[in-house]
Amino acid sequence: MTQSPSFADVNVGDAIPSLDKPAIDRVQLALYAGGSGDHNAIHLDDDRAKSGGLPGVIAHGMLSMAFLGELVGNWVPQSQIREFGGRFASIVKPGDVVTCGGTIKAKDTINGENRVEVEIHAETGDGNRAIVGKAVVALP
Amino acid sequence: MLDKSFIGRKYEPFSFEVEKGRIRQFANAIGDDNPIYRDEAAAKAEGYRAIPAPPTFPYVAIMDADQAFTVLRDIGADISRSLHGEQWFTYQGLIYAGDVVSGRQKIVDIFDKKNGALEFIVTEVSLTNQNNEPVCAMKSVVVVRN
Numbered sequence: 001m002t003q004s005p006s007f008a009d010v011n012v013g014d015a016i017p018s019l020d021k022p023a024i025d026r027v028q029l030a031l032y033a034g035g036s037g038d039h040n041a042i043h044l045d046d047d048r049a050k051s052g053g054l055p056g057v058i059a060h061g062m063l064s065m066a067f068l069g070e071l072v073g074n075w076v077p078q079s080q081i082r083e084f085g086g087r088f089a090s091i092v093k094p095g096d097v098v099t100c101g102g103t104i105k106a107k108d109t110i111n112g113e114n115r116v117e118v119e120i121h122a123e124t125g126d127g128n129r130a131i132v133g134k135a136v137v138a139l140p
Numbered sequence: 141m142l143d144k145s146f147i148g149r150k151y152e153p154f155s156f157e158v159e160k161g162r163i164r165q166f167a168n169a170i171g172d173d174n175p176i177y178r179d180e181a182a183a184k185a186e187g188y189r190a191i192p193a194p195p196t197f198p199y200v201a202i203m204d205a206d207q208a209f210t211v212l213r214d215i216g217a218d219i220s221r222s223l224h225g226e227q228w229f230t231y232q233g234l235i236y237a238g239d240v241v242s243g244r245q246k247i248v249d250i251f252d253k254k255n256g257a258l259e260f261i262v263t264e265v266s267l268t269n270q271n272n273e274p275v276c277a278m279k280s281v282v283v284v285r286n
Contacts, residue, residue: 032170035168037204066166069195070170081195
């Protein structure tokens with residue numbers, strides 16, 4: 001059960017609980033292709049990825065973004081997420097270990113609802129950012 | 141260079157049936173163990189009316205309806221040289237197992253950087269459910285590497 005933190009108890013600058021995912025492998029890319037409906041060959045077929053100028057298959061950007069969804073959904077109930085997303089800053093490859101984290105950037109009351117803005121990111125080690133994003137969540 | 145006359149183009153409406161098994165399959169693929177994505181009782185215990193779809197699942201509706209690749213094919217972009225650049229979601233509600241969501245894709249911008257070495261296609265889709273309630277607005281940026 002995801003228990004929501006309260007608006008009064010969080011402060012700008014606070015980190016939200018981080019999320020460490022196991023290394024991405026090609027089986028996960030195949031499962032994600034099936035689950036998501038994204039069958040782009042650059043995620044499944046080395047030859048096709050190389051013909052597109054890539055070093056080999058790369059992970060779906062939306063797979064790492066789904067990890068960020070899990071990060072935020074572990075912190076607050078999903079029904080409280082108002083905005084979510086990000087920019088894909090670098091590619092993620094099989095074998096990469098993605099870790100996710102976030103920091104509270106702002107607290108506001110919008111339309112009578114208490115909301116916080118959180119900078120969220122997915123990294124692949126050595127501080128390399130794969131996704132730089134933002135979530136806005138409502139807090140009681 | 142991509143044809144900028146596609147800016148403003150609206151595609152035919154599409155719809156997507158949100159199946160319980162698809163949500164479970166998606167949650168398994170991303171490795172999210174939250175029981176609300178698998179167990180209706182667990183979802184209801186947390187106040188959801190049914191099994192909710194995870195935060196990035198609305199994008200599945202776009203991919204499953206082949207909306208993203210249709211745009212790239214129409215514009216003449218090479219799919220193997222196209223990468224997802226940005227993805228943004230604004231939620232007005234939740235999508236649940238059993239829902240049928242509908243949307244209509246619009247190309248809102250096409251621009252380039254680095255003298256055309258990188259081109260960007262910006263599309264938007266707003267999803268509504270079977271009760272005509274808006275549930276999620278999405279904005280996608282795809283980067284084409286020339």
